[in-house]
Amino acid sequence: MLQTHGEDAKILAGGQSLIPMMKLRLAAPKYLVDINGISELEYIREEDGFLRIGTLTREVAVEESELIKSKYGIIAETAKTIADPQIRNLATVGGNLAHGDPGNDHPATMIALKAQVVIAGPEGDRSVDINDFFEGFFETSLKPNEILKELKIPIPSGKSAGSYIKIKRKIGDFAAAGVAVQLSLDDSGTCRSIGIGLTNVDSVPLRAKRSEDLLLGKQITDELIKEASQLASDDSNPTEDLRGSEEYKKSILRVITGRALKSAVSRANGDM
Numbered sequence: 684m685l686q687t688h689g690e691d692a693k694i695l696a697g698g699q700s701l702i703p704m705m706k707l708r709l710a711a712p713k714y715l716v717d718i719n720g721i722s723e724l725e726y727i728r729e730e731d732g733f734l735r736i737g738t739l740t741r742e743v744a745v746e747e748s749e750l751i752k753s754k755y756g757i758i759a760e761t762a763k764t765i766a767d768p769q770i771r772n773l774a775t776v777g778g779n780l781a782h783g784d785p786g787n788d789h790p791a792t793m794i795a796l797k798a799q800v801v802i803a804g805p806e807g808d809r810s811v812d813i814n815d816f817f818e819g820f821f822e823t824s825l826k827p828n829e830i831l832k833e834l835k836i837p838i839p840s841g842k843s844a845g846s847y848i849k850i851k852r853k854i855g856d857f858a859a860a861g862v863a864v865q866l867s868l869d870d871s872g873t874c875r876s877i878g879i880g881l882t883n884v885d886s887v888p889l890r891a892k893r894s895e896d897l898l899l900g901k902q903i904t905d906e907l908i909k910e911a912s913q914l915a916s917d918d919s920n921p922t923e924d925l926r927g928s929e930e931y932k933k934s935i936l937r938v939i940t941g942r943a944l945k946s947a948v949s950r951a952n953g954d955m
């Protein structure tokens with residue numbers, strides 16, 4: 684159907700973004716391709732060095748998965764901050780990414796986890812690095828005749844942990860700003876890998892690359908955390924809206940980046 688109808692068709696997953704957009708007349712697809720019957724797209728498993736999540740997996744399944752809670756806590760922590768339980772019963776992880784909304788929470792976490800997305804189309808499957816997936820405001824590299832099939836997250840090694848922190852005005856709201864940090868430390872406490880993703884502070888989900896580069900290969904001290912948090916704030920481009928001014932968002936981003944880094948380091952060391 685996607686092949687036949689091209690841009691006139693839209694995939695319907697949980698419908699928690701698409702239906703509101705249709706109600707607001709911001710989207711008016713002629714055809715809805717309902718993928719809810721494709722149960723093969725709902726799974727969470729480790730295989731061939733990756734955690735693999737089928738894109739039709741509901742937020743509630745991610746939140747409750749023992750595998751995710753025990754080894755990829757940041758994903759469960761992220762899912763819990765999304766909307767409310769009713770929405771999380773229907774909304775899918777794939778829809779959260781495919782929508783391309785810089786205010787959605789999973790993109791930053793997938794950036795921090797250095798995920799790849801698997802996309803299926805007429806020519807077969809292709810893997811895309813998460814950093815190349817988001818192309819613009821509500822724009823991704825998905826073509827109209829393609830479907831997002833799987834998220835692939837490298838299984839972490841060493842002492843690894845993450846943290847997702849989101850500031851929102853009230854329960855159920857999108858982020859005024861959010862930050863995802865995932866890092867690995869070796870036995871000497873040196874940072875061997877780090878990913879930092881930012882929510883709702885640019886037209887696309889943002890990778891805080893300068894902050895990552897500053898911390899990689901070093902012992903993470905309070906002084907370095909301060910510097911890395913400032914860099915993340917400097918590199919963000921939030922716009923003023925009902926959630927706050929540009930200055931406010933940059934300021935809270937600096938603070939929560941520091942908190943998320945400290946929390947990830949403590950968790951990696953088994954302190955909390």
Ligand SMILES: Cc1cc2nc3c(=O)[nH]c(=O)nc-3n(C[C@H](O)[C@H](O)[C@H](O)COP(=O)(O)OP(=O)(O)OC[C@H]3O[C@@H](n4cnc5c(N)ncnc54)[C@H](O)[C@@H]3O)c2cc1C
Binds near residue numbers: 786832
């Ligand atoms: C009141 C409210 C509050 C919300 N708050 C938050 C929040 O705080 N944080 C947050 O992250 N999200 C929030 N959301 C958004 C919600 O989490 C998203 O709707 C959801 O994650 C999108 O998934 P879905 O399965 O509902 O996608 P749908 O709404 O079905 O689809 C969304 C878009 O993705 C496309 N799509 C879906 N699946 C695929 C696929 N497998 N392949 C290709 N394209 C696909 C659709 O064609 C459509 O364009 C909120 C939504 C509501 C209604």
